[in-house]
Amino acid sequence: MIRIKFKEVLAEKEFQEKRSITLGEVAEATGIHRVTLSKIANDHSYKPGLDLIDRLLGYFKCDLNDLLVYIPEE
Incomplete structure (x- = not known):
């Protein structure tokens, strides 16, 4: 399973x-609808496309490893 660490990356940006x-500010900056951002943040089964991941990486100015983590299923 791939987990999106959206809340963690957002919290780090807020801290810095x-x-x-x-979410409205992130939506405006990325062009990703606020409802979609809410799904990314809260719905663990939501699977955003690579275009959305790319926009989030650009907004947060982070690497893929900062935003995504692979968790092996047992």
Whole structure:
């Protein structure tokens, strides 16, 4: 299973910028609908496409390993 660490990466960006960042702000900057961002953050079964992952990587200025983690299923 691949887990998206959206909340963790968002929290790190908030910490570094010393301010709160809303999903609306991320949506406006990335062009990803706010509802989709909410699904990415809260629905563990949601599987965004590579285009969305690419936009999030650009917004957060991070590597793929910072946003995604592989968890082997037992």
